[in-house]
Amino acid sequence: MTERQAIFPPDKHALYEAHGYSAAIRSGDLLFVSGQVGSRTDGTPEPDFEQQVRLAFTNLEATLSAAGCTFDDLVDVTSFHTDPENQFPTIMAVKQEVFSxxxxPNWTAIGVTWLSGFDFExxxxxxxxAGA
Structure with a gap:
C-alpha cells in the first residue's frame, strides 16, 4: 500500500491549522491538492475578487512547487464559485494567463452558495x- 505524505508550502496560511487539513497529499506519483483559496497568511480572504482569484492561484502554485510540480503537471481541476455568472469573465482572464x-487540464466548475467567506476555490x- 502506498503511504500518504502531507505536503505544505513554505509559507502556509493559517487555515490548515485552524481547520485541520493538509495542503496536499502525495500518494505514489499523484498529488491531491486541497481546495486553495485567496487566503492571506493569517487565513483571511483577500477582499478584491480578482486579487482573491490570483492569490488562490499563487497559493496553488506554492503547494504544487513544494511537491516538485508545476501547472503543467495538472491533470484534473475543480473550481468552486459563489456567483459564476458574474465571476466567470474575471476567472477566465486569470485562467488564460495561468494556462496559456x-x-x-480537464476542468469542472461548480456553483456553490458558501465558501467560508471566500468567493473562489x-x-x-x-x-x-519522475525524480521529484
Missing part, C-alpha cells in the same frame, strides 16, 4: 514528475 498553452490533482 495547450494541452489544458480551486482544487487539483497532479502527476508528480
Amino acid at each position: 498553452k495547450q494541452p489544458y 480551486i482544487k487539483v490533482i497532479a502527476r508528480i514528475p
Whole structure:
C-alpha cells in the first residue's frame, strides 16, 4: 500500500491549522491538492475578487512547487464559485494567463452558495514528475 505524505508550502496560511487539513497529499506519483483559496497568511480572504482569484492561484502554485510540480503537471481541476455568472469573465482572464498553452487540464466548475467567506476555490490533482 502506498503511504500518504502531507505536503505544505513554505509559507502556509493559517487555515490548515485552524481547520485541520493538509495542503496536499502525495500518494505514489499523484498529488491531491486541497481546495486553495485567496487566503492571506493569517487565513483571511483577500477582499478584491480578482486579487482573491490570483492569490488562490499563487497559493496553488506554492503547494504544487513544494511537491516538485508545476501547472503543467495538472491533470484534473475543480473550481468552486459563489456567483459564476458574474465571476466567470474575471476567472477566465486569470485562467488564460495561468494556462496559456495547450494541452489544458480537464476542468469542472461548480456553483456553490458558501465558501467560508471566500468567493473562489480551486482544487487539483497532479502527476508528480519522475525524480521529484
